[in-house]
Amino acid sequence: MMxxxxxxxxxxxxxxxxxxxxxxxxxxxxxxxxxxxxKGMLTTGDLKSHEMIxxxxxxxxxxxxxxxxxxxxxxxxxxxxICDPICGTYNYIRGIPYFAIGLSYLLDGRIRFSIVYNPxxxxxxxxxxxxxSYLNDLKIxxxxxxxxxxxxxxxxxxxxxxxxxxxxxxxxxLLCPPIVARLRLNESANxxxxxxxxGRYDAYLHPSDKTWDKTAGKLLVEEAGGKxxxxxxxxxxxxxxxxxxxxxxxxxxxxxxxxxEIL
Numbered sequence: 414m415m416x417x418x419x420x421x422x423x424x425x426x427x428x429x430x431x432x433x434x435x436x437x438x439x440x441x442x443x444x445x446x447x448x449x450x451x452k453g454m455l456t457t458g459d460l461k462s463h464e465m466i467x468x469x470x471x472x473x474x475x476x477x478x479x480x481x482x483x484x485x486x487x488x489x490x491x492x493x494x495i496c497d498p499i500c501g502t503y504n505y506i507r508g509i510p511y512f513a514i515g516l517s518y519l520l521d522g523r524i525r526f527s528i529v530y531n532p533x534x535x536x537x538x539x540x541x542x543x544x545x546s547y548l549n550d551l552k553i554x555x556x557x558x559x560x561x562x563x564x565x566x567x568x569x570x571x572x573x574x575x576x577x578x579x580x581x582x583x584x585x586x587l588l589c590p591p592i593v594a595r596l597r598l599n600e601s602a603n604x605x606x607x608x609x610x611x612g613r614y615d616a617y618l619h620p621s622d623k624t625w626d627k628t629a630g631k632l633l634v635e636e637a638g639g640k641x642x643x644x645x646x647x648x649x650x651x652x653x654x655x656x657x658x659x660x661x662x663x664x665x666x667x668x669x670x671x672x673x674e675i676l
Contacts, residue, residue: 433532501601606630
């Protein structure tokens with residue numbers, strides 16, 4: 414790893430741990446501020462996490478751009494941080510221990526490293542471009558499951574618009590067992606992607622995940638040996654595109670066939 418990236422990564426790891434401890438310890442202050450189609454549920458915890466991460470990054474690196482779900486979404490420039498302050502807000506507000514902070518650093522539009530941190534379990538996933546994916550600094554790999562019928566697939570149902578709700582119902586029906594072995598609906602996209610990276614899940618998909626929902630988890634899956642594409646027929650991933658399909662690699666083709674009428 415380049416020295417510059419190493420300094421940034423250590424800074425980012427310490428930052429998400431500090432923020433995670435703060436928002437998790439303030440469980441009695443999980444107030445809902447708004448709920449919208451565009452941004453979903455917003456809580457005091459989301460804002461606190463966003464503000465802490467933004468302020469620390471701007472204090473240390475004033476020339477860096479900050480791209481967050483809860484803040485101003487600027488262009489992706491030379492140095493850019495993409496952040497989901499709390500990925501899995503509904504779980505957070507209900508006290509369900511399945512949510513995470515997602516943070517990625519990009520240089521000239523390319524992801525250099527990513528972090529997904531669950532402050533409840535204290536599991537910190539990170540990936541460095543070209544150097545692999547790790548869970549608490551131990552290297553991880555995707556699963557070796559090769560049959561969709563034996564696969565455990567993560568999926569979300571946090572749809573707001575009537576179009577997405579209908580599409581979600583259809584997608585759910587296309588994947589119900591015995592098409593796959595099990596479906597898991599835990600609703601924290603970056604953490605679901607981290608679970609694909611370490612082999613707990615074999616695949617994850619959602620037709621309308623946004624940039625902040627998937628960027629951190631995307632690098633984790635790829636560096637662990639998996640594949641990540643937009644939720645479309647093209648075999649590509651775009652930072653600003655909607656939706657994601659991520660698999661251990663073996664299941665990408667059969668999973669796309671299974672949901673082809675919705676793609």
